[in-house]
Amino acid sequence: MTPEQVLQIAAQGVAAATPYLLAALGETFGQRAGVFNLGVDGVMLMGAFGGFYVALQTGSPLLGVAVAMLIGALMGILMAVSSVTLKAPQGISGIGLYMFGLGLSTLLFETLVRSPVPLRTGFDRVPIPILSDLPILGNIAFNQNVMVYAAFLLVPMAWFVLNKTVFGLNIRAVGQNPQAADSLGINVDRVRYLALIIGGVLGGAAGASLSLAQTKIFQENMTNGIGFIAVALVYFGGWSPMGVMFGALLFSIVTTLQLWLQALGVQISPSLITMLPSVMTIVALIIAVRLYRTGTPAALGKPYRRDEA
Amino acid sequence: MTTTAPPRRFRLTDLAAGQDLLTAVAVPIVAVLGALSVGAVFLILVGADPLRVYEKLIDGALGNTYSQTQTIGKATPLLLVAIGVCIAFRANVLNIGVEGQVIIGGLATTAFTLGFPSLPSWALITGGLLAGFAAGILYGAIPGALKAYFGVNEILSTIMMNQIAIQILILLLTGPMRDVSASATSANIIQTAQIPREGWLPLLMPRTFFHTGALLALALAVVGFIFLWGTVLGYRIRAVGANPDAARYAGVPVRRMMFLAMALSGGLAGLAGGVEVLGVTHRTIQDFSTGYGFSGIVVALFGSLHPIGAIPASLIFGGLLVSGTKLQSVGVSAAMVVVLQGLIVLFVVSSAEITRRRRRAHAAQSAAGSEAAPTAESSAAEAAS
Numbered sequence: 001m002t003p004e005q006v007l008q009i010a011a012q013g014v015a016a017a018t019p020y021l022l023a024a025l026g027e028t029f030g031q032r033a034g035v036f037n038l039g040v041d042g043v044m045l046m047g048a049f050g051g052f053y054v055a056l057q058t059g060s061p062l063l064g065v066a067v068a069m070l071i072g073a074l075m076g077i078l079m080a081v082s083s084v085t086l087k088a089p090q091g092i093s094g095i096g097l098y099m100f101g102l103g104l105s106t107l108l109f110e111t112l113v114r115s116p117v118p119l120r121t122g123f124d125r126v127p128i129p130i131l132s133d134l135p136i137l138g139n140i141a142f143n144q145n146v147m148v149y150a151a152f153l154l155v156p157m158a159w160f161v162l163n164k165t166v167f168g169l170n171i172r173a174v175g176q177n178p179q180a181a182d183s184l185g186i187n188v189d190r191v192r193y194l195a196l197i198i199g200g201v202l203g204g205a206a207g208a209s210l211s212l213a214q215t216k217i218f219q220e221n222m223t224n225g226i227g228f229i230a231v232a233l234v235y236f237g238g239w240s241p242m243g244v245m246f247g248a249l250l251f252s253i254v255t256t257l258q259l260w261l262q263a264l265g266v267q268i269s270p271s272l273i274t275m276l277p278s279v280m281t282i283v284a285l286i287i288a289v290r291l292y293r294t295g296t297p298a299a300l301g302k303p304y305r306r307d308e309a
Numbered sequence: 310m311t312t313t314a315p316p317r318r319f320r321l322t323d324l325a326a327g328q329d330l331l332t333a334v335a336v337p338i339v340a341v342l343g344a345l346s347v348g349a350v351f352l353i354l355v356g357a358d359p360l361r362v363y364e365k366l367i368d369g370a371l372g373n374t375y376s377q378t379q380t381i382g383k384a385t386p387l388l389l390v391a392i393g394v395c396i397a398f399r400a401n402v403l404n405i406g407v408e409g410q411v412i413i414g415g416l417a418t419t420a421f422t423l424g425f426p427s428l429p430s431w432a433l434i435t436g437g438l439l440a441g442f443a444a445g446i447l448y449g450a451i452p453g454a455l456k457a458y459f460g461v462n463e464i465l466s467t468i469m470m471n472q473i474a475i476q477i478l479i480l481l482l483t484g485p486m487r488d489v490s491a492s493a494t495s496a497n498i499i500q501t502a503q504i505p506r507e508g509w510l511p512l513l514m515p516r517t518f519f520h521t522g523a524l525l526a527l528a529l530a531v532v533g534f535i536f537l538w539g540t541v542l543g544y545r546i547r548a549v550g551a552n553p554d555a556a557r558y559a560g561v562p563v564r565r566m567m568f569l570a571m572a573l574s575g576g577l578a579g580l581a582g583g584v585e586v587l588g589v590t591h592r593t594i595q596d597f598s599t600g601y602g603f604s605g606i607v608v609a610l611f612g613s614l615h616p617i618g619a620i621p622a623s624l625i626f627g628g629l630l631v632s633g634t635k636l637q638s639v640g641v642s643a644a645m646v647v648v649l650q651g652l653i654v655l656f657v658v659s660s661a662e663i664t665r666r667r668r669r670a671h672a673a674q675s676a677a678g679s680e681a682a683p684t685a686e687s688s689a690a691e692a693a694s
Contacts (some may be wrong), residue, residue, distance in 0.1 A: 038464060042651070078655070087665075088658035091403050091464045092610065096654030099603055103647025104351060110642035111355040220644075228468045235462070271483075275476040278469040282455070289460045 001263045009259045011140045015214060017252035018151045019206040019223070019255040023230035024244045025151075025158050026072075026202025031234050032162060033195035034175035034299040035083055038094025040203045041163045041227025042101020043075040047207030052119065052218040053112060061212045065147075065205060068212075072204020075101060076197040087303035098227070101222065106220045106252045113218065122216035122285065123147055147209040154202075158241040171195050175297035178304040188304050203227070229281050236284040238292045247284070254280055332667075333613040336660045338620070340611070344652035351648065357641050365639045366646075369632025375517065375630060382518025382589060384627030386411070386581035388526040389611060390605030391619035392533040393577030398614050399537060400570035401550035406452055406467025407578040408602020409474030410445045414579025415586045416481060417444030419501050419593040422508040422586075423486075430507040437508055438583045445579015446572045448474070453571030457564040463571065473604065482595060490544075500594040510588040520588035526623075529577070533616035546570050578605070600630055607650045610657050624649070 023040050030037045037043075055064030068201035075097065082093040123145040131142040162168040173181040174191045181189050206226075211218045229251060237243030258273050349359035370380045390407050397404035418441035422433055452470055455461035480517045481500070488494070510520040537543040548556040550568040557563050582598060590597050608626050612618030633646035 082655050082659045086659040086662045088655075088661060091405075092606075092658045093655055095405060095464075095603070095606065096651050096658065098651070099647050099654060100651030103644045103649075105585075106641050106644035107351070107648055108355060110644065111357070111640070225468070225472055228465065232462075232465045232469075235465075237433055269480060269484075271476040271480040275473050278472040278476075281469045282461070282466050285461045285465060286455065286459055 005263045007136065007139050009256055009263065011143065012259065013256040014140055014249070015144055015148050015252075016255050017248040018148050018209045019214070019226050020230050020233060020251055021151045021245060021248040022147075022154070022202050022206035022209060023227055024233040024248060025241060026199035026206070027231055027234045028158065028239060028244055029162070029171065029195040029202075029235070030192075030199040030240060031300055032175045032239055033171045033192045033194055034178065034297055034302060034304070035079075035196055036090045036231075036301045037076075037083075037097070037196060037199055038091055038228070038231060039075070039079055039097025039101065040094075040199070040206075040230055041223050042098035042105075043072050043200055043203035044101075044128055044207035044210070044223045044227045045105040045221065046075055046101045047204030048071050048110055048211040048222055049207075049218055050204070051208030052211040053108070055119055055121060055212055056113070058119065061119075061121055061123050064212050065208045068204040068208035069201045070198035070204070072202070072207075073197050074200070075198020075203070077193070079200070080193045080196040083303065084189050084196070087305065090301055090303075095271060102173045102221060109218055109220065116219060119212065119216040120189065124212040138260055141198040142205045147205070147213045150213055151209070152206075152245070155245045163243070167191075167194075172297070174304075175299055178299050178302075182304075192304075199237060206230070225278070229277060232281045232285055232288075235262050235288040235292075238288070238295050239297060251277060251280070311502045324365065332664045333615070333618060334495060336613070336657060336664065337611050340653050340656035340684055343656045344649050347652050348400065348645065348649050352645070355641075357639065361639050362636065362641050362645065366629065366632045367638060369635035370628030377649070378514055378517035378519040378625060379631045380628040381523055382520070382627070383630045384623040385520070385523045385526045385588065386585045386601050387605050387608050387627050387630075387684065388530060388619055388623035389581035389584060390601055391579050391608035391623055392526075392530055392616045393574035393581075394606050394609035395533060395612070395614045395616050395619060396537065396546065396577070397574035398565055398609060399550045400546045401553070402453070402567050402574070403464045404449065404452075404455060404467055404574045404578075405606065406449065406465050406470045406575070406602075407581075407605050408598055409467070409471040410448050410575040410578035411582040411598040411601050411605075412439035412474040412478050412584070413582070414445040415582030415593050415597060416478065416479075416486070417441050417579065418583030418586045420486065422504040423502060426505040426507075428507070432507040433505065434510065434587060437504075437587055437601070438580060441583025441586070442576045442580045449575015449577065450568070450572040453568040456571065457568040469541040477645035478593070482593065486593070488592070498594075499656060500511065501592045502588070503592045506589055509591055518589055522584035522588040527620065530616040530620050533577075535615065538664045542569075578602075581605070603647075604630060604650060607654055610654060 014204065025046055027037060027040055050071040051064035051068035054067040055061045079093065079097050082088045083090045125143055125145055128142040132138045134142065162171065170186050170191045173186060174188050178188045207223065210222060215222070233244055233247040233251065236247045254277050257276060258270070261268055335469045345363060352359040369376060371377055390411065394404060394407060418437040421440035422437045425436065426432065428436065448470065452463050452466040456463040463471050482499045482501060488498065488500045488502045490502065510522050513519045513521060513523070518639050529664055537547060545556070546566050546569070548559065548561055549563050581601065585597060586593060606627050608619055608622040611626070612622035629646050629649065633643040635647055636643055
């Protein structure tokens, strides 16, 4: 394995972390507010298709991302109506949302586009002047597409919003002790709606990062479960944006494992490699349970009813 | 009193608490109507005629005797899967891993029947189905143990187990269990060899998908009902789902019940895989389980998490799976069925709040003032009702 290969695969790994990171950051907002949205994968698929279709029609990937985020917001509202207003069990309404997104993105693709056409205008690499000339880091971190930059810039921003703003304080209060938050005049349902909408917007963007930047194509079920792994990454990252980022990078190494092994000349069944992220997710969940016995948002998964407080 | 009690956890049994028949029937009907209306909007958006599409959905499932038997054929594994999902969900263990358990069960059944081809027919079938059942139990036991003893979120772990099962399937079908016959190799078809004819489930109607597995599924729905409402074990499983704390105080081994519910649920899914292999495909093919996993969950929810309710539900969704593949003739993809299923799930789970409010109003009327704090006994009794 040559040093150039190492740099190249590492750069691909950082790019591959993007959809995980965006989706998991969005999910962090929802879970911090006490709502477990299992439908992220469906949100991502809708975002991936919406972004792809708009970019295909208009030639503008930026417009595509905007539409993907809008679709994501709508999916977030749908989840909120079901699990916040109507207090549905979150795990199952999330599965409903996933199936809805999986089915609808496939239906729309097969009726509106039909055959797999690649995008002519997606997001290409934009080397950042000066920084991209740095040795090693320049190629890995500063010669990526804008979706990658945006995702990693969102990490400190998400941290700031969650920990240093009133809105973030409200989110955490609502996820920790909705009764107390309610008694202080915080509108629990409204905060949860907003958190789920943020999650939807980032989920839609995560999907678009796949179809507009990474592959420049849309395929049925193209996320292949990234959304579910993203939900697990939030646990693994201990509900903190930085933790989530490390988790996403760790998973991106695994997803590019095939490339590493090829470069090393190791022969291994592709099924075993495809299986690995799922196995790792289970291991990560076991580790997360051990690590964060007390870090879980106390009201996670529990619909809030004022009449039962 | 101003003590801040933790918020009451939502329990799945709320979806069908009390088995009030009116709610159990009304909720699914409203959910279907709601899903069809929302679905119609999207159909119009993509330029299809919703009425024609829905007509095709009904016609494709029930239009003639052949499609009717196709519907029953699809409903059979769905019902088996749904009985298991009922058991797990009643314990508040959300087994989303049925797809993987169906796959592993089907593989085990295939391996058994291919491994002992000289057995008499009855032994081949019984052994094959037991192998599927056992494999499903084992595959369900892994996330079950992780949930019960390690506190790992079972929804996420079972979804990952699904992905793992799909890769195990590909690994075996391209490796040790590969069909080496010339036709399969030349056509590059990924499947196992065909199982001996003695292992095939007898057909109830010649040349259809209506096989004796349907009777087995019906019988097991009744067994599942008796198990959940007529045995101590079933009572305990429901008590754990209704209120784990109350169940623990009443001496129910909560963790063991969770583990058991997940393992049993996996076993029934594995059996569904075995029945599909012995009754329909007569070998394991790459996508033999497609749709059974999530559809089985929809069937269970639609049937109010009740094994008997799952019988009509399995026929409805079996029919949808059959007619979905025929939608191409009206210019719509089979994915429409997945859209409808997702919407139905959202409608069914969201309607729980409305029925809950109705029940509360009702209870407030009849109890009129007497406010008793829930105790372990009363909570357990509530679960048993």
